[in-house]
Every structure is written in C-alpha cells, then in structure tokens.
Amino acid sequence: MSRILILNAIPDNTQSELETLLEKIASDPTQGSEYKVIRLRENDIRYCTGCWDCWVKTPGLCAHKDAMTEIYPEVISADCVVFLSTVSMGYVSALCKKVCDRLIPLVHPYFEIYQGEMHHKSRYAKRPALAVWLTDESPEPIDLNNIHLLFDRLSINMKTDFSGVIHPKTTMEDISNALSTL
Amino acid sequence: MRYLLCNGSPKGSTGNTARILDALAEGISSAPGQHIIRANLNRVQEHESVVSTLLESEVIIIAFPLYTDAMPGITMAFIEALRPHIDRFETHTFCFIVQSGFPERIHCEPVEKYLVRLTEILGAKYGGTLILGGGMMMNPKRFQIVNHIGARLSDTHIFDETCIKKATPLIRFPVVSRGIISLATKLPIAQSFWDSQLRANGAYEHRFDRPYESKG
Numbered sequence: 166m167s168r169i170l171i172l173n174a175i176p177d178n179t180q181s182e183l184e185t186l187l188e189k190i191a192s193d194p195t196q197g198s199e200y201k202v203i204r205l206r207e208n209d210i211r212y213c214t215g216c217w218d219c220w221v222k223t224p225g226l227c228a229h230k231d232a233m234t235e236i237y238p239e240v241i242s243a244d245c246v247v248f249l250s251t252v253s254m255g256y257v258s259a260l261c262k263k264v265c266d267r268l269i270p271l272v273h274p275y276f277e278i279y280q281g282e283m284h285h286k287s288r289y290a291k292r293p294a295l296a297v298w299l300t301d302e303s304p305e306p307i308d309l310n311n312i313h314l315l316f317d318r319l320s321i322n323m324k325t326d327f328s329g330v331i332h333p334k335t336t337m338e339d340i341s342n343a344l345s346t347l
Numbered sequence: 348m349r350y351l352l353c354n355g356s357p358k359g360s361t362g363n364t365a366r367i368l369d370a371l372a373e374g375i376s377s378a379p380g381q382h383i384i385r386a387n388l389n390r391v392q393e394h395e396s397v398v399s400t401l402l403e404s405e406v407i408i409i410a411f412p413l414y415t416d417a418m419p420g421i422t423m424a425f426i427e428a429l430r431p432h433i434d435r436f437e438t439h440t441f442c443f444i445v446q447s448g449f450p451e452r453i454h455c456e457p458v459e460k461y462l463v464r465l466t467e468i469l470g471a472k473y474g475g476t477l478i479l480g481g482g483m484m485m486n487p488k489r490f491q492i493v494n495h496i497g498a499r500l501s502d503t504h505i506f507d508e509t510c511i512k513k514a515t516p517l518i519r520f521p522v523v524s525r526g527i528i529s530l531a532t533k534l535p536i537a538q539s540f541w542d543s544q545l546r547a548n549g550a551y552e553h554r555f556d557r558p559y560e561s562k563g
Contacts, residue, residue: 212421213414214357221544225558237559254426255464256417263420273555274541278529281520283449289557307464314457318416 169347170243170293171202172236174250174261180300183335187249190341197345201239205260208232212263219270225288227270237270243293245328245347248316252301255308256315265319272323280321287324295320296328296347304332348501350375350383351404353397355411355422359387364410366485367444367493371408374497381501389421394428402435406474406504410444417458418445426465433469441466442474442506444493450481452518475506480515489514 171187178184184204191200211229218228227233240246248265250257273286297316299309313330320327333343352372356364368385375381384404386397401407411422418426429436443462445455455478466473477496479489492514499507520528531537545551 212357213419215362215412215414215419217544221541222548222550224545224550224553225556238561241559242561253423254430255468256423256426256461259420259424259427262415262417262423265415265417266420268415271559275532275538277532278520278525281522281525282451282453283520283528288555289560311457311461311464315417315461318454318457322416 213266220274378501413447436471
C-alpha cells in the first residue's frame with residue numbers, strides 16, 4: 166500500500182469543510198493508500214535563511230529546530246508528498262513555499278548533470294513523488310500552468326516524479342478519485 | 348522618479364542580493380533627481396510598512412535568490428501582503444532580479460513567467476526580469492551589467508532588454524557539451540567550493556549522512 170503524505174498548506178480556517186472531508190478520507194481504511202495529513206499552519210515552521218548549515222556544517226540536518234524535524238522523516242518515508250494549497254497571487258501560499266524551501270536538507274550540495282542540466286545530487290536514495298492539490302475548483306489556466314511548471318522544476322531538482330496538479334471539487338467522491346490518480 | 352529596491356533575500360543586508368542592489372542603486376543614481384529607498388523583506392512584521400512605501404513609489408524592483416525554483420518563502424509572504432492593495436498599482440512599474448547558482452537560464456524561466464503573471468494580477472506595468480545565473484557572487488562583469496541597467500532605468504523606467512540577454516545568455520548546456528561537463532563534475536576540483544567549507548567545519552566525513560532516514 167502506498168503512503169501519501171498530504172502537507173496541508175491552507176493558511177487559515179476558511180476551508181474547514183474540505184479539511185473535514187480530507188480527514189475522513191485519510192482515516193478511511195477502505196482507501197487504496199495510507200494517508201497522513203499534516204496541518205502546517207498549526208505547526209511552528211520557520212523560514213529557510215539560506216545559512217547552508219545543512220550542506221556544509223551539519224550535513225543533511227537543518228539548523229532550525231522546529232516542527233520540520235518531525236516532518237522530514239515523514240517526507241522521506243512517503244511514496245508521494247502532496248502540497249495542499251490555495252492559489253495565492255497566482256501561485257501557492259507563502260506557507261506552502263516556506264515548506265518547499267525547507268526541503269533543501271534533502272539534497273546534497275554537490276553538483277551533477279541530470280537531464281542535461283546542472284542540479285544538486287540527491288542525499289536520499291528513496292525520494293517521494295511530488296504533487297500539488299489546489300483548493301480552488303476552477304483555477305485560472307495561466308495560474309494552473311505556472312504552478313505546474315514551478316513544481317515540475319522542483320521535482321526535477323529533487324530528482325523525483327511529478328504527479329501533477331489536481332483541483333477536485335469539494336466532494337468526497339471527487340477528492341477520493343483525484344487522490345487515487347497520484 | 349521614486350524607486351523602491353526590495354531585497355527578498357532571507358539574508359537581508361549581508362547577502363549577495365544586497366550587493367546586486369548596491370550596483371543597481373549606483374547606476375540609477377548616476378542620473379540626477381532620482382529618489383531611491385531600500386527595503387529588506389526578511390522580517391514579516393515589517394512587510395506592512397514596506398507596502399506603504401511601495402504605494403508611494405513609481406518603480407519597484409524586487410530582487411531575490413532562487414530558492415527551490417522560485418522566490419524565497421519570505422518574499423512570497425511579502426507578495427501576499429500586496430493582495431489588499433491590488434487595485435492601487437496602475438501607475439507602478441515592477442521589475443525583478445533573480446539570482447541563481449546554476450549557470451543556465453532554464454532554472455529561472457518558470458519563475459520569470461510567474462513574475463509576469465504577478466504583475467498582471469497587481470494591475471501594474473511589467474518592467475522586465477534580470478536573471479543572474481552562474482553563481483551568487485558579485486564580479487566586475489556582473490557589476491557592470493547591473494550598473495548599466497540601473498543607469499538606463501532612469502531613462503526608460505524598465506530594464507534594458509539587451510543587458511538582460513547579456514547577463515545569462517546560456518539557456519541550457521548544448522547537447523554536445525553535457526557529457527564533458529558531466530565528467531568534469533566528477534573531478535574533485537569541481538566540488539572544491541563545498542569540500543573546503545565541509546573540511547573547515549569538520550563535517551567532510553559526514554557529507555553523505557542521511558539523518559532523517561528511518562533506522563527501522
């Protein structure tokens with residue numbers, strides 16, 4: 166059974182109906198996957214400061230001692246990490262971007278050529294696929310395209326698969342179907 | 348003309364983004380009558396105050412280092428702070444500077460597309476994005492390009508297209524050179540920038556550690 170980690174980066178409690186449905190799905194044993202949901206806004210997560218400690222002082226370990234310390238092992242052990250976010254100013258929420266930045270300790274500082282481009286080496290052999298779930302049921306096509314492009318790039322940098330951007334309707338059936346495609 | 352130079356680097360005044368903005372400010376100042384204000388975006392509690400200054404400015408430059416293929420999270424938080432004022436940017440021009448350690452433009456092009464869209468959402472005029480790839484450090488060539496863009500900015504109020512193209516001309520490595528570069532990255536000297544810091548910190552032997560891996 167695949168393990169799907171949903172990083173809920175909805176910045177406020179305006180989507181409580183969706184969050185209730187999500188928790189129901191996550192606790193439903195008949196679902197085809199094992200889900201874990203982390204509500205990021207309820208956790209103390211600091212911004213990456215670009216200190217590079219995780220690359221040159223304490224390899225692989227982030228200098229911040231906050232909620233990410235518990236989230237990193239969840240990311241590494243998942244088969245797919247889904248960033249659940251509102252569309253914010255044409256992109257994902259700042260909370261979502263903050264957590265993306267904090268994934269830097271999962272890559273190595275050394276450079277190598279990957280897919281014909283310069284990238285950092287991977288630190289971990291097993292890397293989860295990435296996906297984005299937008300809470301907006303009908304995002305603007307240009308925003309959808311930009312978010313797709315940006316997370317596709319992140320997936321290349323993390324040397325993993327990109328499972329795409331989903332934006333299901335807020336019904337149990339649609340959410341279940343969308344998640345089953347990941 | 349009133350300029351606001353926003354530094355979107357989490358490192359604030361101590362980072363390389365600040366040095367790039369120094370060069371830009373020097374170029375802008377070469378023309379008389381230019382009024383420049385500098386702001387760091389690395390403290391969320393100061394964003395509201397920067398937004399107030401931004402509303403009173405005419406040309407806004409937001410510079411940041413590439414973090415996981417886009418702007419740093421703290422810069423995105425500032426972008427969100429602009430949301431309540433969306434209908435008030437009609438007379439504003441937004442320009443952007445993105446700096447990246449990767450030599451190819453391809454790493455920055457998706458965020459460049461986003462910045463065009465952001466300017467459209469704000470209802471402002473787009474003045475261009477300068478991509479500075481190939482290292483975070485300032486050097487004479489880079490200083491000259493950024494300084495010249497600043498000097499031209501006082502005339503045109505947008506970034507000079509020719510300078511933008513000169514700054515990072517390489518989009519992707521040519522297919523024929525990829526194998527050679529790939530081999531070169533395997534040489535010890537290719538990673539010496541990192542190795543010297545790892546050694547200085549006594550961390551070299553642990554450089555391949557995987558501290559978040561399950562021990563079970």
